[in-house]
Amino acid sequence: MGNKIRLGVIYGGKSSEHEVSLRTAYSIMKAVDPGKYEVTPVYVQLDGSWVKGEPATGILPNVEALRLTDSGNHVDKEGSVVELTSGGRAASALALGKDLDVVFPVIHGPNGEDGTMQGLLELANLPYVGTGVMASAVGMDKWMMKNVFAQAGLPQVKYLGIMRNRLKSELNDIVKEIEETLGYPCFIKPANMGSSVGINKAKTREELVDALQIAAKFDRRIVVEQFVKARELEIGVLGNEDVITSVVGEVIAAKEFYDYEAKYKGAGTELQIPAIVPEHVAAGIAEMAVRAFQAIDGSGLSRVDFFWDEANDQLYINEINTMPGFTPFSMYPMLFEAAGIHYPELIDRLVQLAIERHTDKAQNIVAAEDF
Numbered sequence: 001m002g003n004k005i006r007l008g009v010i011y012g013g014k015s016s017e018h019e020v021s022l023r024t025a026y027s028i029m030k031a032v033d034p035g036k037y038e039v040t041p042v043y044v045q046l047d048g049s050w051v052k053g054e055p056a057t058g059i060l061p062n063v064e065a066l067r068l069t070d071s072g073n074h075v076d077k078e079g080s081v082v083e084l085t086s087g088g089r090a091a092s093a094l095a096l097g098k099d100l101d102v103v104f105p106v107i108h109g110p111n112g113e114d115g116t117m118q119g120l121l122e123l124a125n126l127p128y129v130g131t132g133v134m135a136s137a138v139g140m141d142k143w144m145m146k147n148v149f150a151q152a153g154l155p156q157v158k159y160l161g162i163m164r165n166r167l168k169s170e171l172n173d174i175v176k177e178i179e180e181t182l183g184y185p186c187f188i189k190p191a192n193m194g195s196s197v198g199i200n201k202a203k204t205r206e207e208l209v210d211a212l213q214i215a216a217k218f219d220r221r222i223v224v225e226q227f228v229k230a231r232e233l234e235i236g237v238l239g240n241e242d243v244i245t246s247v248v249g250e251v252i253a254a255k256e257f258y259d260y261e262a263k264y265k266g267a268g269t270e271l272q273i274p275a276i277v278p279e280h281v282a283a284g285i286a287e288m289a290v291r292a293f294q295a296i297d298g299s300g301l302s303r304v305d306f307f308w309d310e311a312n313d314q315l316y317i318n319e320i321n322t323m324p325g326f327t328p329f330s331m332y333p334m335l336f337e338a339a340g341i342h343y344p345e346l347i348d349r350l351v352q353l354a355i356e357r358h359t360d361k362a363q364n365i366v367a368a369e370d371f
Contacts, residue, residue: 004038005351006055008100008126010117011066012044013107016197016218023327024106026063029056031343040100043068044107052096094124102354103128104347106323110192113323114140127358129350131322135296139322142223143191145296152295154288154317157307158182158226161191164216175208182226188212191221201227228316230307233275235285236324236335237293237302238349240357245286246335250275271331273338281308284315292320300353303332 011025012018029039034057041053043066051068060066096103103126105117113130115137121128131139138144143161150156160181162174178186188211190198198218200211215222232253236246252270275282289304303324307316324332326343333343341349 005036006040006099006101007032007037007351008040008042008096008103010042010044010103010105011107012046013109013112014044014046014048015107015109015112017108017112018046020325020327021106021108021112022063022066024108024325024330025066026060027326027330028104028106028347029060029066032347033344034058036348041066041068042096042103045069052099094120097124097126100126102126102351102358104351104354105130106326108323108325109197110140114192127354129354130300131296131298131302132357135298136322138296139298139302139320141191141221142189142319143221145319146223148295149292149317152291154292154295155315156318157228157316160224162212162222162224164220164222167212167216171209171212174212175205178208178224179205182224184208185227187225187227188215189223189225190215190219191223192219228307228309229311230309230316231275231277232318233277233281233285233306233308234331234335235289235304235306236332236339237289237298237304238300238336238341238346238353240299240353240360243290243293245289246332246339246341247274248277248282248285249273249331249335249338250277251331271334273331273334277308281313281315288315288317292317296320296322298322299357300350301332303335 009025009028011021013021015021025041029041032039039056041056043051043053045051053068103121105112105121105128107113107117111117113136115133118128118130118133118136122133130136138148146156146159158181160178166174185201185203186208188200188202188208198215200207200214202208202211212222232251233248234251235248238244238246250272252272285306288306292304293302298320301324303321305318305321307318308314309316324330326333333346336346337343
């Protein structure tokens, strides 16, 4: 590597979370130290095509500047505002390695944090921030994730997994099974979506049927969870083999639950950081978060979400998010800010963790003659 680390930020993607990804990329590119990094934007457009921009040399004026096109996206300079132009459509994602030292992929949702992007970067032999292929896939698929958590002995609310193709011919049987096993209210989620996209709370049979149909639009695998009256608590995990945790935060949603609008547009939701909980609850969350992170073979970063049934003093793990957002409203960086790790330092640590993991993996024998 030269004097500066050549950092590629891959964002956008063919996903309903495209806009979230742009916000995250914008936040990261504004925060990194230009004295340490040469940052190159790599935009995956909604049609799936890749456009690599010229390295940024200043502060981006707005999120729109990241919408690179083949014809170029020019933003006039005003003081320290960057002039960002397109380097043209990337011939191949695998060709990025010659221009970059490490990648921060911030494509949320399917085809981004589900292991597909991570697999591509593995083939390109590029260090990248975040969890590997397997951990990303497990962390993205709520159904598989719950199975792994169950194997690790982590407490969870009752749930059912349903395949989309059953809805056409077995809808009445499915509804009856949900009512008898989980009851109302219950939450219906696409297995492979993030940012609460496609999630609904059902209080009646009619709402349940509608919610199942909505979830089925996003994924062929659906998860239905029992409702538990509880507080929503979250914690950040940072590291590879040796990990640390942040303070615990609480989501106090103004709406029925912490949905997309609440996460990325405020929508009256309050974040309490640190959460006001007993010491044993915070300690339990930290211990369980590390177990969950290790159960999926996590690396780099994750945010782990919990339910705390305060009346019965019972903790339930909800899910692990292997690529949490970095927007101004995002919980993960705020949790570590409260723990004393400021945003630019957090990015530095994640980049170093990516390089360390890549270096460690390079020790693996790959050729038969090396046995």
